[in-house]
Each structure stands twice: as C-alpha cells, then as structure tokens.
Amino acid sequence: MSNLGLYVHIPFCRQKCLYCDFTSYPGAEHLFIAYTTALCQQIADQGGMLCKPAVDTIYIGGGTPSLLPVHLIEQILSSIDDNFTIVSGAEISMEANPGTVNKDQLAALKIAGVNRLSFGVQSFNNSLLARLGRIHQAADALVAVECAFNAGFNNISIDLMYGLPGQTPDGFAWELEQAVALKINHISVYGLKLEEGTPLATAYDQGFIILPDEAADEAMYDLMTEFLPLQGLGRYEISNFARPGSECRHNLKYWRYQPYLGLGTAAHSFLNGERSAAVSGIKEYIDALSSGSSPVVMREKVSKAEAMAEYTFLALRTTYGLVFSDFARYFATDFCQHFRSILVSLQQQKLLDMNNERVWLTGRGMKFGNVVFSSFLPDG
Numbered sequence: 568m569s570n571l572g573l574y575v576h577i578p579f580c581r582q583k584c585l586y587c588d589f590t591s592y593p594g595a596e597h598l599f600i601a602y603t604t605a606l607c608q609q610i611a612d613q614g615g616m617l618c619k620p621a622v623d624t625i626y627i628g629g630g631t632p633s634l635l636p637v638h639l640i641e642q643i644l645s646s647i648d649d650n651f652t653i654v655s656g657a658e659i660s661m662e663a664n665p666g667t668v669n670k671d672q673l674a675a676l677k678i679a680g681v682n683r684l685s686f687g688v689q690s691f692n693n694s695l696l697a698r699l700g701r702i703h704q705a706a707d708a709l710v711a712v713e714c715a716f717n718a719g720f721n722n723i724s725i726d727l728m729y730g731l732p733g734q735t736p737d738g739f740a741w742e743l744e745q746a747v748a749l750k751i752n753h754i755s756v757y758g759l760k761l762e763e764g765t766p767l768a769t770a771y772d773q774g775f776i777i778l779p780d781e782a783a784d785e786a787m788y789d790l791m792t793e794f795l796p797l798q799g800l801g802r803y804e805i806s807n808f809a810r811p812g813s814e815c816r817h818n819l820k821y822w823r824y825q826p827y828l829g830l831g832t833a834a835h836s837f838l839n840g841e842r843s844a845a846v847s848g849i850k851e852y853i854d855a856l857s858s859g860s861s862p863v864v865m866r867e868k869v870s871k872a873e874a875m876a877e878y879t880f881l882a883l884r885t886t887y888g889l890v891f892s893d894f895a896r897y898f899a900t901d902f903c904q905h906f907r908s909i910l911v912s913l914q915q916q917k918l919l920d921m922n923n924e925r926v927w928l929t930g931r932g933m934k935f936g937n938v939v940f941s942s943f944l945p946d947g
C-alpha cells in the first residue's frame with residue numbers, strides 16, 4: 568500500500584464568506600482548545616488502530632487553520648508525530664487566510680514543521696474581495712506571501728477565483744499577472760460556483776448581482792490556461808498549475824486514488840476500499856471524542872464498478888491522465904476493453920486522446936470535464 572496522506576480539518580473562520588458552503592463556523596473561538604484536544608484524541612485512536620502507519624503528506628485545511636494559535640497547530644503536529652510515522656521529506660501543507668497571518672506566526676509554523684503554505688487570496692481586486700465577503704484586502708496577500716518567504720517557506724501556493732460578479736477578462740488578466748509577480752511556485756484557480764443557500768446565490772437569484780456571461784467566463788478560463796504555463800507554471804490538473812516539482816503531493820494522492828485519512832469535523836477518508844466521513848458539527852465532534860465514541864457518521868464500501876469510474880475520472884483530472892498498466896494492476900481489468908464504447912465516443916468528440924500507455928483529456932476535454940466524467944459513471 569502507498570504511504571498514507573492525512574487531511575486535518577480546522578473548521579473555524581472569522582466570518583463566513585458569502586459564497587462558502589464548506590464546513591466552517593465563525594464565532595467559535597471558545598472551542599479552539601476543546602476541538603484540538605478532541606482532534607488529538609482522534610489522531611491517537613486512528614494512529615493506534617492502524618499501527619502507526621507511514622505518512623508522507625499532511626494537509627491542514629479548513630475553514631481557516633491560520634486562525635488557530637500556533638501552539639495548537641504544534642500540538643496537532645506533535646500528536647501526529649507520536650501516533651503515525653511521518654516519513655522524512657513529508658509534505659506538510661497548511662491553508663492560511665492572508666488576513667489572519669503575521670511574520671512571527673509564520674516563522675513559528677515553519678519551525679513547527681509546516682513546509683508548504685496555501686493562501687486563500689481569491690482576488691487582487693478589493694471590490695471583488697468585498698463582494699465575496701472576504702475578510703482581507705489585496706495588500707494583505709502581498710504582505711502574507713512576503714512574510715512567508717522571509718520565514719523560509721519556498722513552497723507557497725495561492726488560490727484565485729474567476730467568474731466573480733463584476734469581473735472582466737481584462738481585469739482577470741491583470742490579476743493573473745499580479746499572482747505570477749509574487750514568484751510563488753503553485754497557483755490553484757477555481758471558477759465561482761453558486762452553492763444553493765449561500766448569500767451570494769440568494770443575491771443572484773434576487774437580481775442583486777450579475778455574473779460574467781458565458782463568453783466572458785470562457786475567456787477567463789482560456790486566459791488562465793494559456794498565460795500561466797507561459798510563465799513556467801505548468802498545468803498538472805484541471806485547476807492547478809505548478810513549477811516543475813512543486814505539484815501538491817497531497818492532492819495528487821486524491822487524483823491517483825491513493826489512501827488518505829481525514830481527521831476532524833466533516834473530514835472524509837478513503838481507506839481499504841471504504842469511504843467514511845466524520846460528523847460536521849464541532850460540538851458533536853467534541854462530544855463523540857470526549858465520551859470515547861467514534862465521530863464517524865458515514866461509512867460505505869465502494870463497489871468495483873463505482874471504484875473503476877472514480878479512479879478514471881480522478882486520473883483524467885490530471886494532465887498526465889490515466890496509465891493503463893496502473894489501472895490493470897489496481898482492478899485486474901483491461902481499461903480499454905472495459906470502457907471501449909465510451910472511449911470511442913469521447914475520442915470522436917475530441918474530448919480524449921490516447922496512446923498505447925495512457926489516456927488523457929484534450930484541451931477541449933479539460934474544459935468540458937464534467938461531460939467526460941459523467942460518461943464513466945456506472946449509470947452514465
């Protein structure tokens with residue numbers, strides 16, 4: 568089995584962004600210590616149950632992990648170190664909001680073992696940031712990245728968004744230039760999705776905001792896929808761009824269908840062919856752990872047909888695509904024979920390309936990834 572990846576969820580945020588439907592809670596600072604204690608209990612339980620397995624990636628995500636005081640992050644990492652075997656050179660990433668970091672904190676995180684930072688910048692335009700309900704301004708992102716470099720981080724990523732209310736292709740082109748000027752080695756770019764029930768979706772439904780039309784949205788997508796590779800940030804996954812060797816190793820585990828263990832509220836795991844998820848409420852999570860119960864509320868075995876579909880569309884998210892011999896090793900099934908008619912149809916639509924060793928999405932396939940992915944589903 569490959570080394571395990573650990574995902575650690577920190578569900579606290581200073582305020583809820585207007586588009587966000589992640590499991591995150593504002594105004595719950597009073598639960599920082601109790602949550603960390605519960606998390607360390609879960610880490611000890613899982614590490615013991617799995618006999619201290621080797622871990623080569625740890626991803627502390629949220630929420631806003633940078634809201635948690637550094638000594639609590641240290642406590643979490645030291646608990647992982649006590650209960651798992653962190654292999655030498657492991658990637659230890661942490662998400663940070665540019666409005667919640669300072670130079671001493673970042674220096675302390677580096678000493679604690681964090682070696683990769685992912686800043687939720689989202690935009691360099693203050694009006695757009697305000698429209699999203701973000702707590703930070705563009706200047707905070709510049710300062711945060713500079714402090715990270717000064718603290719000794721050389722593996723820094725930022726998240727950007729496009730398709731925002733009022734955003735134009737020219738404006739987005741300028742934002743991409745700002746991102747590249749930071750001289751970081753990884754950028755993730757996501758199109759805005761209006762999630763049902765969020766204030767932004769309601770504002771859209773009521774006509775208070777206007778989103779870029781389809782042509783503008785497509786122009787922004789094309790800008791990112793053309794501009795970033797020209798700046799040395801190669802596209803390695805639909806939404807992710809990196810300098811060579813700086814691809815996020817933790818996220819690659821998801822796309823390569825490798826095992827990961829989620830710890831914390833709402834965290835998902837994929838282990839031994841089984842998916843599971845923990846309860847999403849902070850209090851429920853703390854109560855479960857403090858009373859000696861499991862916080863896991865969902866467990867399901869993945870059928871072979873589902874697993875083959877998932878494996879396929881996760882692999883196809885990467886620009887390298889799916890390697891036939893890897894698929895055959897995993898499922899004892901010939902990929903091309905099993906999916907023959909789907910492959911023929913997708914190739915005719917110029918969504919896929921393949922050679923003797925692997926299959927990958929064309930540029931058009933990347934753009935219409937959902938069409939491709941759904942066609943591999945058992946009932947697709």
Ligand code: SF4
Pocket residue numbers: 579580581582583584587588589591629630631664687
């Ligand atoms: S900082 Fe991230 S997790 Fe928190 S509310 Fe905003 S988008 Fe959601």
